[in-house]
Amino acid sequence: MTETLNPDSVTETSSESERPLRADARRNRERILEGARLVFAESGNDAQMDDVARRAGVGVGTVYRHFPTKEALMVELVRQKFRLFAVTAREALECEGEPFDVLAELLRVNAEVAARDAAIQHVLAGAGEHIWAQAQREQEELNALSGALIARAQRAGTMRPDVGPADISMLMCGVCATMAHKGPGFDWRRHLEHGIEMLRAR
Amino acid sequence: MTETLNPDSVTETSSESERPLRADARRNRERILEGARLVFAESGNDAQMDDVARRAGVGVGTVYRHFPTKEALMVELVRQKFRLFAVTAREALECEGEPFDVLAELLRVNAEVAARDAAIQHVLAGAGEHIWAQAQREQEELNALSGALIARAQRAGTMRPDVGPADISMLMCGVCATMAHKGPGFDWRRHLEHGIEMLRAR
Amino acid sequence: MTETLNPDSVTETSSESERPLRADARRNRERILEGARLVFAESGNDAQMDDVARRAGVGVGTVYRHFPTKEALMVELVRQKFRLFAVTAREALECEGEPFDVLAELLRVNAEVAARDAAIQHVLAGAGEHIWAQAQREQEELNALSGALIARAQRAGTMRPDVGPADISMLMCGVCATMAHKGPGFDWRRHLEHGIEMLRAR
Amino acid sequence: MTETLNPDSVTETSSESERPLRADARRNRERILEGARLVFAESGNDAQMDDVARRAGVGVGTVYRHFPTKEALMVELVRQKFRLFAVTAREALECEGEPFDVLAELLRVNAEVAARDAAIQHVLAGAGEHIWAQAQREQEELNALSGALIARAQRAGTMRPDVGPADISMLMCGVCATMAHKGPGFDWRRHLEHGIEMLRAR
DNA sequence: AATGAATGAGGTTTCATTCAT
DNA sequence: AATGAATGAAACCTCATTCAT
Known part of the structure; x- marks a missing residue:
């Protein structure tokens, strides 16, 4: 995929x-x-x-x-990134693979994108709430797609029934936060995998 | 506790x-x-x-x-916070409750502390790597305690055997990142609980 | 002249x-x-x-x-002054008068210039070694011209054979130092004339 | 001596x-x-x-x-230095050697003292006129001694008849200015010797 | 419409001097 | 009388933003 x-x-x-x-x-x-x-x-x-x-x-x-404004420029950048995430998500929606796996792969891909962009990391990791707030529309769109992917996976029974789009967002925020750190043992991909597992139905 | x-x-x-x-x-x-x-x-x-x-x-x-230096001041602030976390962790080590639950409660308590302090959030959430790096000693101490708590819970069979102190750190970083966001559905406590569940042995 | x-x-x-x-x-x-x-x-x-x-x-x-930088600005000021000195020196080299007298007059003219500029005085008089060091190229150029003028006068037999460009520089530094003082009897022009006499062959 | x-x-x-x-x-x-x-x-x-x-x-x-005040402290330091110079000068007055040589040696000794003291260099070399002006009494005393030494040497016929205490002061100021510079060829002792020769009767 | 020079409020840091202990 | 902690007025420099060319 x-x-x-x-x-x-x-x-x-x-x-x-x-x-x-x-x-x-x-x-x-x-x-x-x-x-x-x-x-x-x-x-x-x-x-x-x-x-x-x-x-x-x-x-x-x-x-x-x-x-x-500088902020306006950053906002646009963030919006674009969200739109990009949305595009990827839309593509994922059209994938015919196992729904949970498709979602998981989507998260991996989007995380890799974020890993190459300090700006989005900063915003997702909490600095720049201001910026974040101004990309509301794009977030909502992304959440909608997210919700659809989640629902599909839940229907398939491979995803925990109690998770929602916000859980995905929070997971991604968390992963972005770990990206910035070089500490020993820090490995955002591992962190992400743990997060993905957490979403899986047992 | x-x-x-x-x-x-x-x-x-x-x-x-x-x-x-x-x-x-x-x-x-x-x-x-x-x-x-x-x-x-x-x-x-x-x-x-x-x-x-x-x-x-x-x-x-x-x-x-x-x-x-301004940085020196922030570093001290962060160090204190880590020391505080360590104190709480040391107390947790002496708790006689179920080891996993003790650790989980520790995380909750420390997260509450972080929730009241934007500075530590920023540092944990990835801004200020510089600062973070200068609190190495405190981090190591905290990791040692973390490791002891983890080991105990793993021996008790209630914690996943493959997690280590860095996983805890990453989890806390992630939770701190979600603290800054006010978006709908964002709830760092929920995020933390998911993280805790992830640590539990199945 | x-x-x-x-x-x-x-x-x-x-x-x-x-x-x-x-x-x-x-x-x-x-x-x-x-x-x-x-x-x-x-x-x-x-x-x-x-x-x-x-x-x-x-x-x-x-x-x-x-x-x-403030320093960069001062350096440029000093460089300009040295370039100005060099221009005057170049003109002096083309003068057909008695070589020693031409040199002497050059020193008088340049000293008058310095007398109107506290910055160059400070630098020449020893404060701001840092600045001085950064105008090396200009100094070397000036020294080269100085050397040519000296050589010519020495060939004419009107200048002491053992003096070199550095002696001229030191003389000018000394004269600049006396410029700053208002004490009774202090008269940098007199000081300069003494210095000039010192350079003359006996 | x-x-x-x-x-x-x-x-x-x-x-x-x-x-x-x-x-x-x-x-x-x-x-x-x-x-x-x-x-x-x-x-x-x-x-x-x-x-x-x-x-x-x-x-x-x-x-x-x-x-x-910081300035008051510097002034006292400068005063002391002048008093020290005066002491040396007084001792020189009692020396029975050739008067010009005695004076020359005095200058050498005092210059060596100045060479070890950046503060006096700064003041003599022109920065800190303010300071200089407040050591008037000490300067006058030194000048008086200087005058006596000069007069004696002039009577002996070994010193130029037209020099006065201010010429000595200016010479020393100039020598101090050259002390600060490390440039190639810069050598305050050589500069001083030239100055001394200038004072000598021909 | 594009350019990049100009602006100046504002940020961090220093250090002579004062004052409570 | 001595101490050294406290003070705060500058000083240097940055950078988002404006505006003349």
Whole structure:
């Protein structure tokens, strides 16, 4: 299943687009987001707007033309990530494998994505509640998909009947938190597997 | 058991201090740590040294006399928290209840402590690796106690035989991460209970 | 000869600059250096970056955009002064007068320049070795010119054969030191003349 | 002659003593001055009052009891140095050697003293005019002695007839300025010898 | 529309001096 | 009289944001 999921293909800019940006403006927006992705993934919240601009190959002014605020830029980044998770989830919904295994694999894939992005880790791991709160719509959508996957697995009897989408979210938050630590014995993949087992019906 | 554990009584300031501080200096040190606790608990890493000073009712200079750096202050805060966890763990080791239950209760108590302190949440949830790394000794001590509690429960056959101290640490990190989120359905206590169940032998 | 030397005309900003600054940026750079010149000339090393900014009519940030550090700014100031000295020296090399007299006049002119700048006095007079060390290239260039002038005068038989560029530098350092003092009888021009006589062949 | 001069023996505290200090207070004053001597000699004006106190083995408060200000302390240090120079000069006046040589040797000895003391270098080299100005009386005394030595040498015909005490002071200032520099070819002893030659009658 | 120079509030830290013990 | 802890006014520097070109 993994190979059917292409985590980096989803940009899906401005679903609520006010007006169709000019071609070059649209291209710039993409470059900014791409630069921001790289910079924030490296440095998390400490990333600087100037670095984003440099990485995007534009001036800071241009960044601010597209995103009024550093926070707004981060929010968009997080939203995109959630949308990406949603895409993966949607693909999972269409998988015909054993429902629980499909869900488990989905979590693994999405965790790998998060593991490469310090920004999402920070947000999921609790810093930046502010940001998190502004991606509500995307979270809800993801939760809906999550709920569908859960329900299916529960119907199949392979998933504990008392878990819900929030449990998945909390699990992923927890896994993201362990990603940042280099301590001895720390291994977020192991942590994730334990979490997955916890979801399984006994 | 819970009531035997008094999580807020352990300050244990500078056990390795060079010489006994003057009475008033010691009192100030406590006030600074108390102020820092409050301010950092509120604002996490964004807390400002001036605020710490104001909250403690002293001048900034005094804060810097006691802690050479903002980071040093946070480190001390985190160390204290770990020491506090250790104290609770030591008490747990002396409890005669069912070993697994004792450990589970310990986790609950310590989580409650963390729930009241944004600073420790931030550090445990992954921001501030730097800080985390400087509390190594305290972590090791805590891990040792953790290991003893685990071993006892495993001998009793009520705990999964393949878990180790790092699993506990990761669990707590994860729980701390969920504490920061107010999202619907988010409930770190529930998350913790799931984690605890995961540790139990089946 | 004196009148052919125009000591204040040489700014020669950043000959090794990467790319040509925008017109306004270049103007600001000049204003900052001008402000710095004034402020440092007044207060020496105690001058404050905020004052430099105010004097230049720009924000501190702008000062820091052009010079990453207070020290870097001072270094540039000193370098410019050395470059200015070098320009004067180069002009002197082209003078056809009696070689020793030409050199002597050069020293007088350069000393007059230094007399109007407390910053260069401080550096030459020994404070700010750090700064001094970072203007090595400029010093070497100046020394080379110095050496040429000395050699010419020595060939003419009007200069002591055992003096070298370092003796000139030391003399100028000494003269700068006397500039700062207002004591009775203190007269750096007299001091300089004595130094010049010392260089003359008998 | 050199060996008859013991540069470090002169403390001569508070010639204008208001009241006779208690024995222990007097001892403390000495210790403070001794500490200050060391610390300022090492770090010049950057030395910190806390360091002075630590070096003296007393609390900062005690330092401030004896000297109301950091500047006052430096002034006293400079005064002492001038008094020391004066003592050496007085001894020189009693030397029966060739008057010019005696004076020359005096300058060498005093320069060696200055070479070991960054504080006096700073003051003589032009930083700290403020300090310098407050040691007027001591300077005048030194100048008087200087004048006597000069007059004697001039009568002997071995010293230029047009030099005065200020020329000596300026020379010493200049030599102090060169002491701070480590540049290639810089050698304050050579500079001093040139200065001495300049004073000699031809 | 894009650029990047300019801005300046704000953050951490230092250190001469004061004052309670 | 001595101590050294406390003070807090600066100082330097950063970086999100604005604005002239």
